[in-house]
Amino acid sequence: MSQPGKRYRVNLFRPKKGHMRDEVLIILAILFGWGVCTFGFQVLVYLSRGTGAGSILTRLTLFNLPLHFWFTGQLLPLWFIVLCVAFNLYIDRITEYHSRRRDRSYE
């Protein structure tokens, strides 16, 4: 905990060893999945307008919906739920791991 000399100062990009580092890793991974699917997909739809790939995205249907509309309107909210579940499962695991390492009862 408190060490002599320079103290650790909280920083998202320089996490402490142990629980915080594991936590920051999963946070950055989830944020990557969140950003790429949300904004990356829109950029893809925008850039591929008028091309063959673009017509696949907008003409192909899934559940009777055009693929891009289905992806944005229905899959993305589901994807967010999946991301949250993945985050919680991982955090549950690392919390248990670090609690056991500390020999402290789980929260």
Added chain:
Amino acid sequence: MNDSSWSIFVVLCVFLCFILVGLRQKSRESLEYGFGGRYTGRIGGGAAIASNWMSAASLMGLAGIIYLRGYQGLAYVIGWTGGYVLLLVLLATQIRRFGKFTAPEFVGERYGSPVARLVAAVISIAISVIYCVAQFKGIGMIFSFMFDIDYEQGVMFGALAVVSYIVLSGMLGVPRNQQLQYLVISVSFIIPLMWLARKLGYFWLLPQFGYGRAITDLSRQFSIDFALPFANGTLFEWCALCFTLMVGTAGLPHVLSRFYTVPNLRDARWSVVWGLFFIALIYWSAPAFAVFGRLLEARHGALLPEAAARGMADIIVLKTAVLAGVPGWLIGVLAAGALSAAFFTVAGLLMTGAASISHDIYYSIVNPTASESARMQVAKGGTLVLAVVVMLLALDPPGLIAEITAVAFALAGNTIFPLFLLGIWWGRANRYGAIAGMLTGILCTFAHPLFGGALPRVAALFPVTSSALCGAPLVVCVMIAVSLLTPAPPAEMGRFLEEEVHGHLD
């Protein structure tokens, strides 16, 4: 009974039900029955998060904006669900470990500055007022629809009804049963949708998927390409709006405080997942109302010109039901769901806004020796004053429900979100950075109306509903720069952040 008397009757029944169930729950709780008590598990916690979230914006505004702008409107669906991911991974557990439940309290404690706390309180109240204006517009439109009166009269009667509801439930001491609220709101939204899909001949068991065929029919029979991407706006506008709503969700004061009603951290995290699922159920359904609305208009040969469509977009959910010949009682159910969502949101926001006036401004700054009863009086007076302010603003609403709500999100995303983010994740952030950041955030939010005329580039970069894509990163940079140029925060705060907020398992 004609259609509108049916809807008034159903709405009254639903509200009576809420009060009766609340009173029953109260008497049970006082007998220590346990059932219906405060803690209802992860699923119950999720339903509470969802019912707290549902408002006129979700039940009326969302379908309205999608009806009007097609694919561009989906940015609202994504923004209002994706924000929960940010909230869960970046803030939820850390803020809970920090132990401060409202934005002004957190700011006051973390940055150790009464000025920063005052600015945060004013911002929170402003967010509540803007958010409530959108709700009042929804309430006014439903009232004018049900009683067949002018919109202005609808807003005034609606305001009277909301204040009477707050006073009545306050006098009776009715606790809010949020699980029941969520059930009523979701059922009253989805059952009429199923009826609508069935009547129009689409797959009605899951109308969330069934409306796909209606999009195809719109394009084949009437040459309306409802799903065409970026037809009503640019990629930048879509992304800016979506990002703004996401960071706004993560910074909205009444959303953040939901994490403290679940007793342990693990359940709090999991209840967010359930909450997001319950919210998504409604958001998967809202586009269906928009598509069916367009289709019915096209079939009746009554496609409205842009201005007229904009005027009635916010009530498209009810208009679609009327156009399809949905029975009066079912329209009443639909109206009751939307109205109760708006009512509970307004009641919650007005009361927390008033509590903030009483606690963060009056008690903390104006009169620290004020007695409990004096603070209570200020809170009660504050509720009324806020209600009147909101009503006056709502008489001439500046935009659609979803758009007005988006401004509240932009303000939250430009001010509260960066404050929480750096407050939790960067130990060096100090009070000067916080104050500079909040002021920059306010400027960014209102840059479009303030400087848009003189500086068109600013207007393009900070659209009024979507200013946080450029605003939030700018505020973060300002906070970092000012914090680095000024003295570091006290060592005790650094230690607290390291040991309690981020070091609980070291």
